Amino acid sequence: MPGYERAELTAELKVLPSGEGGSRGQIEAAKTAAGETGLAHEAGPETMVLAGGRREVLDAATRVVEAALDAGAGGVELKIEAQGDAPRFQAQG
Amino acid sequence: MTAGFPTGAMPPAPTRVRPEAPVQRPGRIGEESVRIDGVPKVRGEFEYSSDLWMDGMLHGATLRSPHPHAEIRHLDTSEAEEMAGVYAVLTHEDVPGRKVYGMEIPDQPVLAWEKVRYQGEPVAVVAADHPETARRALEKIRVEYEVLEPVSSAEAAMSEDAPRLHLSGNVLRRVKILHGEPANATVDVVVTGEYEVGMQDQAFLGPESGLAVPDGQGGVELYISTQWLHIDRDQVAESLGLAPEQVHLTLSGVGGAFGGREDLSMQIHSCMLALETGRPVRIVYNREESFYGHVHRHPCKMRFEHGATREGKLVYVKAGLVFDGGAYASSSNAVCLNAATFACGPYDVPNAEIESHMLYTNNPPCGAMRGFGAVQACFAHESQMDRLAGELGMDPIELRLKNAIEPGMRFPFGQEVPHPAPVREILEKVKNMPMPEERDLEGRDLRELPGGVSNVTHGEDVKRGVGYAVGFKNIGFSAGFDDYSTARVTLSVDDGEPLVRVHTAAAEVGQGLVTLQAQIARTELGVERVAVEPADTRVGSAGSTSASRQSYVTGAAVKGACGQIRERIFERVREEFGEEGSLALDEDGVLSDGRVIVSLVDLVGDDEIEETLEYHHKETHPLDEKGQGDAHLQFAFAAHRAVVEVDTELGLVRVVEIATAQDVGKIMNPQALEGQIEGGIAQGLGLALLEEIQVKDGKVLNASFTDYLLPTILDMPSVKMEILELSDPEAPYGLKGVGEPPTISSTPAIVAALRDATGRSLTRIPVKPEQIAGIADRPPAEPPHPGSAGYAEIGRLDERREH
Numbered sequence: 001m002p003g004y005e006r007a008e009l010t011a012e013l014k015v016l017p018s019g020e021g022g023s024r025g026q027i028e029a030a031k032t033a034a035g036e037t038g039l040a041h042e043a044g045p046e047t048m049v050l051a052g053g054r055r056e057v058l059d060a061a062t063r064v065v066e067a068a069l070d071a072g073a074g075g076v077e078l079k080i081e082a083q084g085d086a087p088r089f090q091a092q093g
Numbered sequence: 094m095t096a097g098f099p100t101g102a103m104p105p106a107p108t109r110v111r112p113e114a115p116v117q118r119p120g121r122i123g124e125e126s127v128r129i130d131g132v133p134k135v136r137g138e139f140e141y142s143s144d145l146w147m148d149g150m151l152h153g154a155t156l157r158s159p160h161p162h163a164e165i166r167h168l169d170t171s172e173a174e175e176m177a178g179v180y181a182v183l184t185h186e187d188v189p190g191r192k193v194y195g196m197e198i199p200d201q202p203v204l205a206w207e208k209v210r211y212q213g214e215p216v217a218v219v220a221a222d223h224p225e226t227a228r229r230a231l232e233k234i235r236v237e238y239e240v241l242e243p244v245s246s247a248e249a250a251m252s253e254d255a256p257r258l259h260l261s262g263n264v265l266r267r268v269k270i271l272h273g274e275p276a277n278a279t280v281d282v283v284v285t286g287e288y289e290v291g292m293q294d295q296a297f298l299g300p301e302s303g304l305a306v307p308d309g310q311g312g313v314e315l316y317i318s319t320q321w322l323h324i325d326r327d328q329v330a331e332s333l334g335l336a337p338e339q340v341h342l343t344l345s346g347v348g349g350a351f352g353g354r355e356d357l358s359m360q361i362h363s364c365m366l367a368l369e370t371g372r373p374v375r376i377v378y379n380r381e382e383s384f385y386g387h388v389h390r391h392p393c394k395m396r397f398e399h400g401a402t403r404e405g406k407l408v409y410v411k412a413g414l415v416f417d418g419g420a421y422a423s424s425s426n427a428v429c430l431n432a433a434t435f436a437c438g439p440y441d442v443p444n445a446e447i448e449s450h451m452l453y454t455n456n457p458p459c460g461a462m463r464g465f466g467a468v469q470a471c472f473a474h475e476s477q478m479d480r481l482a483g484e485l486g487m488d489p490i491e492l493r494l495k496n497a498i499e500p501g502m503r504f505p506f507g508q509e510v511p512h513p514a515p516v517r518e519i520l521e522k523v524k525n526m527p528m529p530e531e532r533d534l535e536g537r538d539l540r541e542l543p544g545g546v547s548n549v550t551h552g553e554d555v556k557r558g559v560g561y562a563v564g565f566k567n568i569g570f571s572a573g574f575d576d577y578s579t580a581r582v583t584l585s586v587d588d589g590e591p592l593v594r595v596h597t598a599a600a601e602v603g604q605g606l607v608t609l610q611a612q613i614a615r616t617e618l619g620v621e622r623v624a625v626e627p628a629d630t631r632v633g634s635a636g637s638t639s640a641s642r643q644s645y646v647t648g649a650a651v652k653g654a655c656g657q658i659r660e661r662i663f664e665r666v667r668e669e670f671g672e673e674g675s676l677a678l679d680e681d682g683v684l685s686d687g688r689v690i691v692s693l694v695d696l697v698g699d700d701e702i703e704e705t706l707e708y709h710h711k712e713t714h715p716l717d718e719k720g721q722g723d724a725h726l727q728f729a730f731a732a733h734r735a736v737v738e739v740d741t742e743l744g745l746v747r748v749v750e751i752a753t754a755q756d757v758g759k760i761m762n763p764q765a766l767e768g769q770i771e772g773g774i775a776q777g778l779g780l781a782l783l784e785e786i787q788v789k790d791g792k793v794l795n796a797s798f799t800d801y802l803l804p805t806i807l808d809m810p811s812v813k814m815e816i817l818e819l820s821d822p823e824a825p826y827g828l829k830g831v832g833e834p835p836t837i838s839s840t841p842a843i844v845a846a847l848r849d850a851t852g853r854s855l856t857r858i859p860v861k862p863e864q865i866a867g868i869a870d871r872p873p874a875e876p877p878h879p880g881s882a883g884y885a886e887i888g889r890l891d892e893r894r895e896h
Contacts, residue, residue, distance in 0.1 A: 035261050035262070040261050043192060043193045044185075044192040048260060
């Protein structure tokens with residue numbers, strides 16, 4: 001992540017759809033679940049980023065993965081990055 | 094999606110020769126020092142980023158969404174790809190790395206997929222052998238949109254049935270400050286007010302532009318006008334899928350910034366095109382495109398309630414601020430925080446309840462602009478102070494003096510007010526400065542009447558008004574950000590004379606930082622010849638040229654690195670000459686008790702003495718859940734007095750004079766300081782009277798300098814200034830950042846003067862002629878009368894002063 005992103009933990013999730021017809025629904029299911037966590041931003045057509053505290057991001061990532069799999073996705077690529085100095089970074093003036 | 098290359102072998106990747114650092118002979122700090130970039134700029138010889146050129150380079154162009162909110166149904170680039178002279182057509186599918194970027198939150202697409210969220214959002218980019226070919230290729234790209242209803246205001250974004258513009262909704266940030274017990278406070282007088290600030294543009298003259306050059310090894314060199322090289326580099330590398338070390342940025346000539354270059358514009362696009370084609374690619378936005386290509390000042394609506402005793406002592410402030418952040422986050426988080434922390438003004442407020450909201454909308458993205466957050470809040474709190482003065486029948490200056498905050502008190506966000514905090518002193522200064530002569534209106538040169546020669550009156554209905562305001566802002570990055578700068582300083586002998594080279598990544602954006610760095614080196618090492626290397630990413634980060642921070646942070650880094658070199662010289666002298674006493678440096682060399690021990694030429698010889706220092710300022714902290722915390726590094730204060738003449742029938746204004754008093758800690762370069770103060774006032778005047786990006790249903794209506802009104806030299810009044818040098822014990826040389834305070838309180842001072850002249854409430858800026866002339870949608874419930882803005886009981890201030 002760029003050095004200015006100051007969440008303690010970020011999780012990038014890319015939905016790997018299965019089957020031709022349902023791929024959009026699978027991605028939508030994951031994005032809806034991500035949006036409900038309050039931590040999410042879109043990062044690509046099939047990709048979203050969760051950013052926040054360590055525990056909340058890990059819990060949210062689990063919910064997004066489950067939503068994608070429940071909708072029939074073939075898998076979810078997950079990349080998690082910790083920001084070493086993140087706790088001090090809340091905002092810039 | 095890359096078009097076939099024209100026939101013929103690909104030329105080898107050309108390289109660009111790194112520009113040389115010109116040698117200066119600067120003055121020491123505190124002395125006038127001629128700017129090394131001044132003469133070339135005035136002569137038109139300065140190379141701005143839009144002037145960059147390489148033989149064989151291609152020209153990039155950007156396809157933008159015409160809609161503020163739409164779904165992309167289909168995107169077809171095939172026809173454009175087949176055009177002769179077109180080398181590449183790229184869409185989001187061609188972004189090699191992360192498809193989004195952003196300084197605080199990476200939420201902005203490099204190139205849109207599926208959805209566009211603001212008018213002008215980039216959808217595709219083209220590289221061609223001529224700018225006109227690139228432009229025509231854009232016309233050949235077919236995009237099928239399904240247009241959606243835009244969310245065109247912050248209020249609309251907050252409604253329950255508003256579409257969610259981002260996955261987690263439309264609220265980007267909320268900051269709440271609770272101080273004391275405002276709910277239980279007992280007061281004699283309450284005044285409320287609602288205020289609005291329009292969307293101001295930074296209006297820099299140099300459009301977004303840069304040149305990307307492949308390095309032949311998979312990486313890229315980018316020559317760019319920006320405010321923060323390293324944050325650009327990190328974001329570019331992330332989206333290119335490269336390591337940061339593979340992306341090198343060099344600052345090119347910056348034609349103004351004011352916050353508008355803190356976010357990326359064409360950086361990633363030009364690098365993508367360069368890497369795709371193997372050729373240098375230059376992108377230069379045109380003026381209209383520039384309005385879509387950078388963020389703007391946040392529009393804001395604010396509701397304030399002030400409670401006070403009959404004697405005029407503030408008891409509480411309650412405020413709600415709602416900001417329109419536009420489509421993407423940019424630095425909106427920080428703006429929201431700043432506005433909350435500065436909402437009460439530089440006053441002792443024992444009880445406060447402040448709530449600041451930042452919303453996503455389909456309007457142009459908003460972000461950093463000179464004084465952000467503090468500008469909006471200052472207009473409201475100063476308008477409220479005048480309103481309260483009117484309610485109390487009190488002199489507005491006396492009310493401010495009675496409530497001025499002082500060192501040792503606490504701001505409503507809990508931080509102790511550090512020394513110096515000369516609110517009282519600067520108010521007294523502007524109050525006591527001589528007023529400009531009040532000259533007869535009749536027979537006056539038309540150019541000296543409101544509206545100038547286009548005025549159809551000869552002075553009839555022209556009234557004079559006087560207004561005051563005081564404001565403050567944080568200097569440097571806040572709330573826990575590990576803010577730092579890096580300086581590499583080298584001492585050597587060149588052409589038989591000592592030469593100091595200073596290398597930082599700090600962006601010179603026109604404020605005079607290159608000269609200041611040279612002055613510091615000259616002061617610390619006593620060497621007359623100084624060369625400031627071009628800023629680039631070959632040295633560590635200097636952070637952003639924003640938040641009025643570079644003189645403080647990069648100044649401290651250069652000072653510190655020079656200090657380390659000085660110590661190494663002294664060590665060598667002690668070793669080689671056995672000197673035990675205290676040593677000093679000046680033009681003649683190393684001195685002991687005023688006696689020259691050795692010249693620097695002899696001492697340094699063929700060596701190079703080099704030191705690199707990373708300066709971190711003291712730690713700051715995030716606000717807690719009640720909005721309390723030591724969030725800010727330093728505070729800078731300024732006060733303004735505006736004298737205006739208003740044609741009350743036509744709504745035309747002439748600002749006769751601005752008087753200002755500002756504490757700068759230490760005058761580093763007198764001419765540069767004057768330039769910052771006058772320039773900041775010009776932008777404050779623009780916000781008060783002229784400057785607003787007109788947005789309707791998410792669409793910009795005035796994306797040109799014909800329709801976006803800027804103050805010119807004819808609008809700019811004379812400026813009287815009194816400078817205080819109250820040293821900040823924690824800052825290098827005791828200095829304070831000076832760039833932003835002139836913008837903050839000049840605006841409300843001008844509006845207060847307009848109120849004084851017209852008697853109208855004028856709660857929205859920029860103030861338009863129809864508001865001044867009282868042309869409203871419907872007749873006012875109560876006719877206005879001069880003096881109703883706080884001066885009614887005691888007469889106009891300028892009249893009172895004469896008796």
